[in-house]
Amino acid sequence: MVTREARKxxxxxxxxxxxxxxxxxxxxxxxxxxxxxxxxxxASGTLFLYARDKADLLFLVFHERLSAAVDEGLRTLPDxxxxxxxxxxxxxxxxxYAEAPEVARAFVKELPxxxxxxxxxxxxxxxxxxxxxxxxxxxxxxxxxLAADVPPMLLAQNAFALYFFALTAWLGRMTTLEGAxxxxxxxxxxxxxxxxxxx
Amino acid sequence: MVTREARKxxxxxxxxxxxxxxxxxxxxxxxxxxxxxxxxxxASGTLFLYARDKADLLFLVFHERLSAAVDEGLRTLPDxxxxxxxxxxxxxxxxxYAEAPEVARAFVKELPxxxxxxxxxxxxxxxxxxxxxxxxxxxxxxxxxLAADVPPMLLAQNAFALYFFALTAWLGRMTTLEGAxxxxxxxxxxxxxxxxxxx
DNA sequence: TAGTCATAATGACCATGGTCATAATTGACA
DNA sequence: TGTCAATTATGACCATGGTCATTATGACTA
Numbered sequence: 090m091v092t093r094e095a096r097k098x099x100x101x102x103x104x105x106x107x108x109x110x111x112x113x114x115x116x117x118x119x120x121x122x123x124x125x126x127x128x129x130x131x132a133s134g135t136l137f138l139y140a141r142d143k144a145d146l147l148f149l150v151f152h153e154r155l156s157a158a159v160d161e162g163l164r165t166l167p168d169x170x171x172x173x174x175x176x177x178x179x180x181x182x183x184x185x186y187a188e189a190p191e192v193a194r195a196f197v198k199e200l201p202x203x204x205x206x207x208x209x210x211x212x213x214x215x216x217x218x219x220x221x222x223x224x225x226x227x228x229x230x231x232x233x234x235l236a237a238d239v240p241p242m243l244l245a246q247n248a249f250a251l252y253f254f255a256l257t258a259w260l261g262r263m264t265t266l267e268g269a270x271x272x273x274x275x276x277x278x279x280x281x282x283x284x285x286x287x288x
Numbered sequence: 289m290v291t292r293e294a295r296k297x298x299x300x301x302x303x304x305x306x307x308x309x310x311x312x313x314x315x316x317x318x319x320x321x322x323x324x325x326x327x328x329x330x331a332s333g334t335l336f337l338y339a340r341d342k343a344d345l346l347f348l349v350f351h352e353r354l355s356a357a358v359d360e361g362l363r364t365l366p367d368x369x370x371x372x373x374x375x376x377x378x379x380x381x382x383x384x385y386a387e388a389p390e391v392a393r394a395f396v397k398e399l400p401x402x403x404x405x406x407x408x409x410x411x412x413x414x415x416x417x418x419x420x421x422x423x424x425x426x427x428x429x430x431x432x433x434l435a436a437d438v439p440p441m442l443l444a445q446n447a448f449a450l451y452f453f454a455l456t457a458w459l460g461r462m463t464t465l466e467g468a469x470x471x472x473x474x475x476x477x478x479x480x481x482x483x484x485x486x487x
Numbered sequence: 488t489a490g491t492c493a494t495a496a497t498g499a500c501c502a503t504g505g506t507c508a509t510a511a512t513t514g515a516c517a
Numbered sequence: 518t519g520t521c522a523a524t525t526a527t528g529a530c531c532a533t534g535g536t537c538a539t540t541a542t543g544a545c546t547a
Contacts, residue, residue, distance in 0.1 A: 143505090342535090
């Protein structure tokens with residue numbers, strides 16, 4: 090038996106896939122909501138039962154991809170200094186965005202003040218990422234790499250802020266993808282970590 | 289004699305003032321471009337000769353107010369530690385946004401990848417702010433407050449990134465105005481500056 | 488002053504995002 | 518199986534942002 094919930098979930102998935110395919114093919118702006126609805130096999134109005142507005146589709150799409158990147162990043166986390174672990178994680182996110190920078194730009198634009206239903210998912214994801222990073226900080230403290238009196242969550246926030254700034258600089262075409270990761274983000278994080286060494 | 293340039297400048301100013309007044313009264317979204325044009329005394333299409341799109345009006349409006357905040361902040365800069373000087377500057381920006389948080393949210397949303405004609409102005413303003421902050425860093429180094437081998441521009445960027453994150457947290461309703469400035473931004477900047485002390 | 492041309496202004500027009508009254512579907516319960 | 522309230526879907530419709538062919542303006546020259 091196919092439950093209501095399952096049907097809804099199926100439609101949500103179809104809309105997500107249709108949106109992602111079209112955004113990739115034609116970009117965010119040029120894609121119309123009616124095209125997406127048609128491709129997903131639903132009526133034009135139905136789309137708005139699954140996303141509050143067009144922008145909310147971006148959260149639907151990126152939530153899935155970014156969750157995967159978090160999982161993958163944590164799974165393949167290297168041993169070694171905190172700086173390298175952070176870069177490893179963030180590099181994974183950059184790869185997600187690099188699949189479609191145009192669409193990523195639209196997504197990042199919507200991040201400040203995001204409050205649609207799907208945006209909530211992304212916010213929760215960010216929170217959980219911060220918690221994980223905070224955990225990495227604590228591990229670095231445990232192995233004596235980092236001063237024990239650094240508030241882990243605060244450092245996690247700062248690291249995230251620097252990551253977000255580098256991301257914005259890249260998407261704003263102020264640097265290349267590689268440049269954003271390597272000179273920019275690496276040196277930013279290094280400067281933040283400088284002087285926080287253990288003992 | 290009234291030159292063409294003067295007429296254009298006058299229209300630009302009228303559009304800017306009309307936009308600001310209406311955005312304050314009704315918010316960004318609910319204000320229509322035709323209302324703004326009418327209030328400025330121009331035809332609906334004329335507006336788009338002065339702003340590439342509705343969002344570009346935000347840059348027209350905020351460029352003026354943020355420039356003033358930069359000037360004022362630098363003019364009244366306190367003596368004392370770098371941390372206090374940075375907070376003084378950033379507090380000025382928060383005050384600008386606090387005049388109309390709803391509109392500020394729309395503005396900040398448009399910042400990533402801003403490329404309209406008026407957006408250029410704002411980008412230049414950010415660059416000049418970074419240069420000024422970099423100057424403050426150098427002065428702190430000169431007075432021995434900060435290690436001499438810290439790259440000034442890099443620290444300026446990091447400080448700005450932390451400011452931007454705090455701003456986003458406030459506009460995203462994750463903290464109050466005071467909370468964004470005092471526990472959040474202050475402790476972020478303090479953590480960044482920790483361990484960079486001179487000598 | 489009349490003539491000419493680049494620049495600026497206009498507003499009818501169009502495509503699209505989003506709404507909402509109506510219709511269809513579902514499944515709990517008898 | 519039949520009933521019916523609740524949930525879900527539909528697409529005609531509307532308001533708005535943005536375009537563009539047309540018109541107006543004004544700075545020149547002769």
